[in-house]
Amino acid sequence: MLHKIGGKRWTGGVIINQQLVAIFPEVVRHVILSLEKGKQQQLEEVRLRQLRPIELIFTDGVFYIKQDQRILSQSPIDAMIATPEICQRFLNLVSQHSLYTLEEELQKGYITISGGHRVGITGKAILQDGKVTHLRDITHFNIRVAREVKGAGQHFIPYIYNKDGLQNIMIVAPPQCGKTTCIRDLARIVGNHHKVAIIDERSEIAGCLHGVPQFDVGLRTDVLDACPKAEGMMMMIRSMSPDLLIVDELGREEDGRAIQEAVYTGVRLIATLHGSRITDVTKRPILRSLIAERIFSYYIFLDRSKGPGTISTIYDNQLQKIEYVQTMVSQSC
Amino acid sequence: MLKLVGSFITVLTSTWLGFHLAMQVRQRPKQIRQLLTAFSLLRSEIQYGNRPLFEICKLISVREIDKIADIFRFSYEELQKNEGDTTYHCFHKAIRQVWGQTSLKGTEKEIFLDLCSVLGRSDRLDQIQHIDRAKEQLQVVEEKARLEQEQYEKMFRTMGVLGGVLVVILLY
Numbered sequence: 010m011l012h013k014i015g016g017k018r019w020t021g022g023v024i025i026n027q028q029l030v031a032i033f034p035e036v037v038r039h040v041i042l043s044l045e046k047g048k049q050q051q052l053e054e055v056r057l058r059q060l061r062p063i064e065l066i067f068t069d070g071v072f073y074i075k076q077d078q079r080i081l082s083q084s085p086i087d088a089m090i091a092t093p094e095i096c097q098r099f100l101n102l103v104s105q106h107s108l109y110t111l112e113e114e115l116q117k118g119y120i121t122i123s124g125g126h127r128v129g130i131t132g133k134a135i136l137q138d139g140k141v142t143h144l145r146d147i148t149h150f151n152i153r154v155a156r157e158v159k160g161a162g163q164h165f166i167p168y169i170y171n172k173d174g175l176q177n178i179m180i181v182a183p184p185q186c187g188k189t190t191c192i193r194d195l196a197r198i199v200g201n202h203h204k205v206a207i208i209d210e211r212s213e214i215a216g217c218l219h220g221v222p223q224f225d226v227g228l229r230t231d232v233l234d235a236c237p238k239a240e241g242m243m244m245m246i247r248s249m250s251p252d253l254l255i256v257d258e259l260g261r262e263e264d265g266r267a268i269q270e271a272v273y274t275g276v277r278l279i280a281t282l283h284g285s286r287i288t289d290v291t292k293r294p295i296l297r298s299l300i301a302e303r304i305f306s307y308y309i310f311l312d313r314s315k316g317p318g319t320i321s322t323i324y325d326n327q328l329q330k331i332e333y334v335q336t337m338v339s340q341s342c
Numbered sequence: 343m344l345k346l347v348g349s350f351i352t353v354l355t356s357t358w359l360g361f362h363l364a365m366q367v368r369q370r371p372k373q374i375r376q377l378l379t380a381f382s383l384l385r386s387e388i389q390y391g392n393r394p395l396f397e398i399c400k401l402i403s404v405r406e407i408d409k410i411a412d413i414f415r416f417s418y419e420e421l422q423k424n425e426g427d428t429t430y431h432c433f434h435k436a437i438r439q440v441w442g443q444t445s446l447k448g449t450e451k452e453i454f455l456d457l458c459s460v461l462g463r464s465d466r467l468d469q470i471q472h473i474d475r476a477k478e479q480l481q482v483v484e485e486k487a488r489l490e491q492e493q494y495e496k497m498f499r500t501m502g503v504l505g506g507v508l509v510v511i512l513l514y
Binding site: 031097098101102104105106107108109110112115142143145 | 388432
């Protein structure tokens with residue numbers, strides 16, 4: 010697979026193995042396996058919406074499965090429909106016939122499956138005291154394929170390492186722009202030299218299966234799987250004495266407080282956040298105090314203008330736009 | 343001589359039939375109680391163990407005995423395949439294979455299948471409510487089966503022997 014990322018081309022991508030394809034509905038499984046390897050590796054998402062066409066999203070666009078020929082087409086006309094049976098079978102596969110074991114996941118709206126792949130789900134929300142307690146009538150699925158792109162983090166290295174050593178950086182991007190892929194590779198690069206601790210709340214970064222990372226996250230990297238970020242950061246600092254903490258998708262207020270606690274212990278941090286513009290991001294309550302205290306040395310914004318993981322803009326700790334250094338990759342890493 | 347042998351076989355067959363029917367009515371409440379124990383285990387594993395259904399079935403198949411264990415072992419094998427079949431379908435396959443070898447009747451089967459149609463498809467609280475309802479229904483059926491046992495077990499045995507003797511007398 011070739012992506013233009015940060016002005017350079019990446020090679021690598023998702024490995025379509027039996028474990029991953031087994032989760033797909035039968036018709037999707039056949040189509041994906043019949044594709045050439047290069048195209049397989051471009052697969053980003055499979056979306057099932059009950060009684061609507063099954064959608065396959067590749068790096069180069071959205072495709073549908075032609076009903077009669079079972080080949081890919083960019084037109085939704087005559088496309089294969091996600092029947093209630095297909096949706097039900099898929100839900101059984103994902104939940105292992107045991108939705109009650111996924112109560113917490115159903116509250117959050119996604120399930121992480123082995124290999125670090127994430128299945129987003131929606132249906133009818135059941136509320137109790139104004140809070141979502143459960144999802145019923147689950148009819149929409151989004152299977153997000155986790156990808157391992159070695160080299161995806163190289164472009165961030167000049168910002169993580171400088172003359173003062175490791176730096177705190179925040180990677181900001183809308184969904185599907187490669188945030189998790191980038192920090193996974195950063196963990197691998199930095200984790201081959203320094204002690205790195207990943208707090209993998211959604212089991213997406215390391216894709217742990219029974220506690221063992223399924224992705225290469227570095228020789229010296231420790232992973233705390235499925236633990237809330239705020240709690241996990243302090244746990245890792247106390248127990249594993251890391252040089253660098255990595256957390257994905259900050260969102261709750263307590264995450265911000267935990268970051269303040271963590272960085273003042275002397276540990277460095279790489280975090281990601283959903284967002285697309287600096288003006289929007291600075292208004293988010295979670296970031297206000299972190300910006301005021303200049304905790305992060307750099308805010309790196311990603312987009313998909315040249316493929317997932319393209320560095321669009323970089324701001325320093327005073328939110329001044331700085332020039333993107335493309336070529337300065339640390340040889341030590 | 344031939345008549346004597348024929349009479350002996352008739353009495354033997356009739357006695358066997360009587361004892362078989364008596365065993366059926368004796369076994370039924372016992373197997374319903376085993377099913378109730380299995381449901382209790384299912385309930386506690388869902389409530390406290392948070393184990394997936396296939397693991398619970400495996401656990402029950404180890405703890406229970408005889409045919410009830412077989413139902414859950416077959417269900418475990420079907421669920422374990424994880425081929426996307428519905429939960430109901432997996433249990434139904436297992437029940438179809440084993441039910442004929444048990445002393446259980448259609449009423450218990452209906453209660454079991456009703457529960458299977460909701461198993462694994464909702465949150466924990468809902469699952470527990472369904473299991474409790476199934477247990478209550480089974481308890482009523484078990485009480486009836488126990489009364490039937492008291493009423494018919496001895497009768498079937500006696501009628502088996504006497505019926506055979508009666509046929510022999512009539513034939514002579």
